[in-house]
Amino acid sequence: SPKMSVIRDVSNFFAVVLEAKEKIPCDQPPPIEKGTAITEDKMYYTGDTIRYSCDHGYRINGSNEITCKMGKWTSPPKCIETRETCPSPPAIKNGASFGPLLTNYTTGSSVKYRCHRYHILEGPETVHCVQGKWTAQPTCLEPCTLNVDDVSNNNIEMKWRLEGELFFLHGETIDFVCKQGYYLSSSSRQSQLTVQCTHGKIIYPTCIMKGKTIAVFAILL
The missing domain is CATH 2.10.70.10 (Complement Module, domain 1)
Incomplete structure (x- = not known):
């Protein structure tokens, strides 16, 4: 319709x-x-x-x-x-954080680290709280302690006479000489009597008596 x-x-x-x-x-x-x-x-x-x-x-x-x-x-x-807070800053080996020490930190806060005696700080001294997380922490590089037994057993002695406990910082070099009557092997170079402290370890050179052949290096672990 x-x-x-x-x-x-x-x-x-x-x-x-x-x-x-x-x-x-x-x-x-x-x-x-x-x-x-x-x-x-x-x-x-x-x-x-x-x-x-x-x-x-x-x-x-x-x-x-x-x-x-x-x-x-x-x-x-x-x-x-978000304004998230950070917990106490992480501990580091052979070092510590200092001031101000709180239970939590707001974004933008910062703390500093320092290493124990004879240790070298590698990385940022200051770390920052950013949205609930700390920026990367530094590390403390270990020193080396001269082992008199290893020195004697490898027939070497210090080139320079030093008094007291013998500590060497990471990266420092140590000069040795052969004991009287001992020599480097014919395959060794004179420069091998200068060694470097690396992460708490020293690789000692070895001197031998003429006519003997032994391993050139001993490693202090």
Whole structure:
């Protein structure tokens, strides 16, 4: 009937209008500071949603989701600093941290390290608390102690007479000479009588009596 035909036409009209509204596109999601929109390579229309994530050290303030409504996105969230605290600074071998010593530290705090006597600090003296984690700690390089028994057994002696306990810092060189009546083997160089303290270890040169052949080096472990 004519009346039913009009009703169908009106219904179809509103269906077309509703479908057109649902297909209104939105621009790409707005960027946010210290965060990123998790998007796909496509157009977004009314009803579509996307999510945001924050950079390390920041968290979402509010909902992490926005929606496309009639060609516009709802308001995006903000990323705020988490302000995580750090525990007491880690202990290091042959060294210690100093002042101020607290149970926890806020981001931006710092402490310093120093090594025990005769140890050399390698790496940063100062470490910083950054979002719940400390930056890399230094290490303390061990010194060497001259072992008089090893010196005697290898038929060598110090080139320079030194008094007291003989400590050598990491990286320092030590000059030896052969004892009287002993010599370096013919395959050895004179420079091998100068050795270096390396991580608490000394490789001692060996001198021999003429006519004898033995290992040229002994290692102090």
